[in-house]
Amino acid sequence: MLREVTATRYIEPLREGGSLPGLIEADDLGTYVLKFRGAGQGRKTLVAEVVCGELARRLGLRVPRLVTVALDAVLGLGEPDPEVQELLKGSGGTNLGMDFLSGALGFDPLAFEVSPEEAGRVVWFDALVTNVDRSWRNPNLLRWHGDLWLIDHGATLIWHHNWPGAQTSAARPYDAADHALRSFAPDVRAAAADLAPRVTEDLLAEVTAAVPDAWLTGEPGFDIPDDLRRAYAAPLLARAATVHEHIHGLEETR
Template identity: 50%
Template sequence: MELRTVNVTRYVTPLREGGSLPAIAEADDEFLYVLKFRGAGQGVKALIAELIGGELARVLGFKIPELVFANLDAAFGRTEPDEEIQDLLKASVGLNLALHYLSGAITFDPAVTPVDARLASQIVWLDCMITNVDRTARNTNMLIWHKELWLIDHGAALYFHHSWDNWKEQAVRPFGMIKDHVLLTRATELEQVNAEFKAIVDETVIRDVAALIPDEWLAEDPSEAAQRREVYVQFLLLRIAASDKIIKEAQHAG
C-alpha cells in the first residue's frame, strides 16, 4: 500500500464551503487536486483521519478519489494577496494531503439519487467504524461523478485523537451520532455487511493503512510517532472486534 507524492505548483482557488479552507491546486503531474492543509484548524489530525478513512474505504471497494501526499515549498504562495490564505500556506509548508479533483462532479442529493440498501449499509458500517460525524443530510460528503457515488472528506472521523484520554473505552463505545447519518434509514442490511466487512478489515489491512501515516504527522520524536501509530491500530482493532454491538446500536438508531 503506497501513496504517490506530488509537488504543488499552483494555487487555483479556495473552497470556502469547507471549514478548514481547502483549495483546488495544481501539482507537478499537471493534475488538479483538492488540497487539505496541515496548517488548517484541526491540523495534521484531520489529514490522518482523511488518510485512514479514505484508504480503508478503498480497501472495502468504495469509489474514492486518489489520495496523494502534496508537498508545499516554503516559497509557495508568497505572491498570494489574501492574508488569510497566505498565513495558511506559510503554516502548511511540507507534506499535506490532497484528493484528485473530480471535475464536473455534483453533490449527492438523496432525494435525487436513490441508494440501494446494500450500498447504504456498507457506507453506514464504515462510518460507524471510523466514527465519521460528517455524512449528514446537511453535508453528505458524497459526490456523483460519471453516474457513480464517490465518498470524500473523512477529516472529521476518528475524533478520539483530539483527546487521547480513554481511547480504549472510546474504541468500543457505540457511535451515537450515527442517528444523523444521511443513509441510515436505507441501511437495512447492516448485519450481512458487518459479517463481510469485518472479515476484510483485518489486522494486516489496518497496519498497512496506519503505516501510510508520515511520522512527522504523528510526533517530532520517532519513538513517540511509533506509539501514536500503534494507538490508531489498536483503536481500529478494538472497534472491529466490537462491531456486532456497534452495529446493533446503529440499527436501533435507525
C-alpha cells in the same frame, strides 16, 4: 506510503469546507484538493483522512486517490486573500491532496438512489471510524460518473484527541439517526459480515504505514511514529468485530 507530488500552482480556495481547502495543480499535471497541515484543525485531521481514506479504499468503498503534496510557501505570495495567504505560508512541507473529481455532484438523497447494500457498507464504515460528519445536513458524499464517492474524513477517529481514553472512546455506540443514507434502509448486518473479517492487523498496519512520519512525530506519550501507528490501529481492530451491534438510530428503516 502515499505517492508524493509537488504543488506547482495554487488555483483557488474551496470555501465549502470549514478548513478552507484549496485547489492546486501539481508536477504530475494532476489537479488536487489540498488540505493544509497549517489549518486550524492541525495535522491530526490529515492523519484521519489518510487512515480512513486508505482503509475505505481497501474495503471496496470509493474514495478519491490520496497523495502527499510538497508545498513551497512562496506559492502564497501572490494570493490576495489574507486568510488563504496565511494558510499557504504556514503549510510549507508535506500536505495532503486528493484527486479533484471534476464535474462531481454533491449527493442529494432526494435526487439519487442508493441500494440498501451500499448504504449499509457506508454506515458500517462510518460507525467503525466514528464519523460524525456524514449527516443529511452535510453528507460529504459525491456522485461522480453514476457512482457514490466518500470524501472528508477529518472528523473521525475521536480517540486520537485523548489517547489515555482511546479504548473507552472506541467502544462507544454510533448514532446513525442523522446519517445521510439512513432513508435507504442500510443493510448493516450484511456489511458487517462482509467487511469486518477484512479488518485485520496486517491490513491496518498497511493503512497506517501510509501516514507520513512528519504528521506523527512529537505526539505526547509516543516515542516513535510506529508506536502511534499501532495506537491508531488497535481501536479499529477491536471495534470492527461488533460495531454493527452498537449502531443506533436505524430502527425505523428496517
